[in-house]
Amino acid sequence: MKTAFTILLLSLMLFGAPCQSIAGNEEPSIETIIARSNHASLYQGADCQGTTTMAITDSQGRVRKRQFNMLRKNGDTVDKEQKYFVYFIEPSDVRKMVFMVHKHVGEGKDDDRWLYMPSLDLVKRIAASDKRTSFVGSDFLYEDISGRSPEEDTHALLRTTDKYYVVKNIPQNPEAVEFAFYVAHIDKTTFTPMKIEYFKEEGKPYRTIEVLEVLSVGATENGKPVxxxxxxxxxxxxxxxxxxxxxxxANPRYNAGLADDLFTERYLRRAPKEVMR
Structure with a gap:
């Protein structure tokens, strides 16, 4: 998704979903499944922050680590505009590096992405063509961090199991991505994508993203506990x-009332205290 369904994912991987179910035994439409999955993956709460640690293991078993704090704030339009601010803590060669995203879903233009490299004191704009490249040497992609827009794909429900809606997603612009399609296993209760498999052709996937652990995190939304x-x-x-x-x-916190001006270029070189905590 321009800004995903994937994770997605990393946002999926980072920010959860309140438990909601379809009334009775009614089977939701594919449009409902995709909309709720996108919301669950990326848009829960008005904002969210926490600390992420990555352990990157190559084919020879060598491990490198990355640690960063992330701020995420939703825009005024429901499940559309959104901003991310990622501040790197470890290792020393990436410390103080910043990745920032302004998502523009459904506006007919690409997201704005910036990368600040402190070793060069350089702010670099990340082109739309780079969004499906490795995020700081990991097996997650830039697009995985801020998500992929459902409008970028066509969706079909392949099957329903006891636990999952299994959905096939085909890119509307195949020249812009390296995959032919991906299959998402979406939890029927929370609508969180629990596994995503990417295919270059029918057969075996070449890439997967899978959820290993989920915790319930309490917060307050509109004055009520959620x-x-x-x-x-x-x-x-x-x-x-x-x-x-x-x-x-680690340490996820929702609905802290993060200010809009934290997500501006002036903070790329001098990160705000909110992302240092």
Missing amino acids: TYPTVVRSVAKDLESGGQTEMVF
């Missing part, structure tokens, strides 16, 4: 190279 089932451990695997990246999300 619970967000939050993905706190996940793994992305490159089945061609044999590498994988395990990601752990």
Whole structure:
């Protein structure tokens, strides 16, 4: 998704979903499944923050680590605009590096993405063509961090199991991505994608992202207590190279009232205190 359904995912991997179910035994439409899954993956709460640790393992078993704090704030339009601010803590060669995203879903233009490299004191705009490249050497992609827009794919319900809606997603612009389609296993209760498999052709997937652990995180929303089932451990695997990246999300906090001006270019070189905590 331009800004995902994937994770997605990392956002899926980072920010959870309140437990909601379809009334009775009514089977939801594919449009409802996709909308609720996108919301569960990326948009829970008005904002969210926490610390993420990545363990990047190559095909020879060598491990590198990345740790960063992330702020996420939703825009005024429901499940559309959104902003991310990622501040790197470890290792020393990436410390103080910043990745920032302004999502523009459904506006006919690409997201704005910036990368600040402190070793060069350089702010770099990340082109739309780079969004499906590796995020700081991990097996997650830039697009996985801020998610993928459902409008970028066509969706079909393949089957329903006791636990999952299994959905096939085909890119509307296949020249812009390296995959032919991906299959998402979406939890029927929380609508969180628990596993995503990417295919270059029919047969075996070449890449997967899978949720390993979910915790319920309490918060307050509009003055009322809520619970967000939050993905706190996940793994992305490159089945061609044999590498994988395990990601752990710690100390998640929702609805802190983060200010809009935290997500501006002036903070790329001098990160706000909110992302240092």
